[in-house]
Amino acid sequence: MGASVAILRLPGLIDAHVHLREPGGEAKEDMTSGSAAALAGGVTLVLDMPNTTPPVVDGAMLARKQRLARQKALCDIGFYLGATGSNADEAASLAGQAVGLKIYLDQTYGPLRIQDLAALLAHFRAWPATRPIAVHAEGLMMAVAIGLARSFGRRLHLCHVSRAAEIALIRAAKESGAALTCEVTPHHLFLSQADARRLGPYGSMRPPLATAADVAALWANLEAVDCIATDHAPHTRAEKEGDSPPPGVPGLETMLPLLLTAVAEGRLTLERLVALTCIAPRRIFGLPDQPDTWVEVDPDARYTLSDEGLHTRCGWTPFAGMRVQGRVRRVILRGQTAFEDGQVRVRPGVGQVVGLRTRQC
Ligand code: NCD
Ligand code: ZN
Ligand code: ZN
Ligand code: ZN
Numbered sequence: 001m002g003a004s005v006a007i008l009r010l011p012g013l014i015d016a017h018v019h020l021r022e023p024g025g026e027a028k029e030d031m032t033s034g035s036a037a038a039l040a041g042g043v044t045l046v047l048d049m050p051n052t053t054p055p056v057v058d059g060a061m062l063a064r065k066q067r068l069a070r071q072k073a074l075c076d077i078g079f080y081l082g083a084t085g086s087n088a089d090e091a092a093s094l095a096g097q098a099v100g101l102k103i104y105l106d107q108t109y110g111p112l113r114i115q116d117l118a119a120l121l122a123h124f125r126a127w128p129a130t131r132p133i134a135v136h137a138e139g140l141m142m143a144v145a146i147g148l149a150r151s152f153g154r155r156l157h158l159c160h161v162s163r164a165a166e167i168a169l170i171r172a173a174k175e176s177g178a179a180l181t182c183e184v185t186p187h188h189l190f191l192s193q194a195d196a197r198r199l200g201p202y203g204s205m206r207p208p209l210a211t212a213a214d215v216a217a218l219w220a221n222l223e224a225v226d227c228i229a230t231d232h233a234p235h236t237r238a239e240k241e242g243d244s245p246p247p248g249v250p251g252l253e254t255m256l257p258l259l260l261t262a263v264a265e266g267r268l269t270l271e272r273l274v275a276l277t278c279i280a281p282r283r284i285f286g287l288p289d290q291p292d293t294w295v296e297v298d299p300d301a302r303y304t305l306s307d308e309g310l311h312t313r314c315g316w317t318p319f320a321g322m323r324v325q326g327r328v329r330r331v332i333l334r335g336q337t338a339f340e341d342g343q344v345r346v347r348p349g350v351g352q353v354v355g356l357r358t359r360q361c
Contacts, residue, residue: 005300007329010274012044012293013256014281016099016183017134017159017229019248020046020077022068024053028234029250029313032348035074036311037232037252039339042295042328044075045287045354046232046252047099050082051110057082059094066097066353073351074344075333076290080134082112088122097355099285100132100157105141108206109233109246124152132157132181132284138207142166146173146180157284158182160231162207164217171224181284183229184218186255187318189262191215195318201245202318205233208247219267227280230255234314249318253310258319260299260326287354292335301327309342 019025020034029037038046048065050056056065062079069077078099081091091101103123104113114120127133134157137145142158146169149156161167161182170182187205192212196203203209218225233248240246259277262268281287305319331339338346 005298008297008299010042010295010297011278012290012295012331012333013042013277014045014287015043015230015232015252015255016047016227016281016285017049017185018046018232018252019049019051019234021052021234022072023064027236027313031068031072031077032074033311033313034232034234034252035077035351036344037250038075039331039344040311040328040342041253042256042297042331043252044290044293044295044331044333044338045078046075047078047080047281047285050080050102051104051112055082055110055112056080057084057087057112058090062094062097066356069351069353070349072348074338074346074348076352076354078285078287078354083114083123084112085114085116085119088119088126091123092126092128095128095131097357098131099287099354100134101127103133103135103145105135105137105145106206108136109248120148124148124154127154129153129155131155131286134159136160136206139163139166142169146178149180150178155179156181159229160185160188160207161218161225162188162210162214164214167217167221167224171221174224181226181280182224183227184225185229185231186251186258187231187249189215189218189228190258190322191318199318201240202249202316204245204247205231205249206247222268222272225276226284228255228259228276229281232312234312236314237316250312250314250316253312254305254317254319256295256297256328257305257324257326258322260297261324264299264325290334292332294332295328296330298327298329299325301325303327311344
């Protein structure tokens with residue numbers, strides 16, 4: 001670390017796409033280990049995906065997740081509701097407590113996927129227009145999702161955009177007035193098919209790593225990208241080295257160092273970094289302000305990302321071996337030092353739940 005230097009202060013990052021895995025996947029991650037990884041990465045608010053076991057598709061499961069978060073979270077959390085073939089009305093009735101509705105249009109990890117047009121129509125009709133519908137929709141399915149959203153006047157958020165053709169479609173749709181937002185992951189910005197070959201199962205995720213030309217297209221069209229979200233999707237080493245490795249990679253602890261490195265290299269401005277990782281997600285999902293909350297980084301610290309010392313329970317990162325510049329030194333959450341020099345400094349339960357109906361006491 002060395003005797004430092006100018007410390008840079010950023011607002012707490014918001015990660016609009018994480019899988020904290022609780023309940024049902026605690027061997028991969030739980031709310032405490034996942035929110036520790038968030039703090040270590042300068043992230044103070046995460047939006048958690050519904051593909052847990054069981055999935056979050058009704059009021060009882062949403063309440064259970066909120067209770068778990070109140071007991072175990074080290075940072076603030078908002079929850080997505082998952083869409084099924086039969087829960088359109090119930091999901092819509094819970095919209096005020098969720099950050100968005102998540103629809104899986106492609107096969108990915110977990111049981112949630114809708115392939116039936118009537119079921120999709122029911123969700124696009126019932127879900128309130130004031131909140132986003134977030135979709136896992138690759139390639140042609142992205143065009144399907146945009147068409148549905150436009151037909152029913154719903155706000156659409158496109159998860160993990162990864163291909164040149166997808167970002168071209170998004171550009172065109174936005175230019176023609178679609179109420180559309182999208183996110184890109186750090187792994188699709190900093191890794192490509194060449195890394196996938198090197199990483200084997202540790203480089204496998206949905207959507208898969210793309211070509212160098214796709215990666216270049218994402219960077220070249222960054223102004224059409226609304227936010228950067230990790231799709232933090234931890235799986236154990238045993239699962240990744242087993243017979244059918246599940247798709248997904250962790251990302252909470254490495255996003256900010258990777259982006260600060262891009263800033264140091266002149267590929268991104270600091271102002272744009274803050275827009276992509278804080279201002280835009282707060283606006284898109286209508287998230288509450290987090291008073292007295294910030295991150296202190298040493299922008300000069302140079303080091304190599306590694307599997308050692310991570311807070312995510314899975315204990316590995318697809319970015320191991322990459323040289324970066326910029327280290328999280330301290331995270332302040334509502335006036336309290338939550339993380340400092342590699343250590344979590346707060347107790348599980350300090351995290352607040354976005355959209356919780358009952359008073360948090
Ligand atoms: C995610 C997971 O493991 O939950 N995996 C992934 O490869 N991205 C599911 C998802 O976000 O599609
Ligand atoms: Zn997905
Ligand atoms: Zn995901
Ligand atoms: Zn209280």
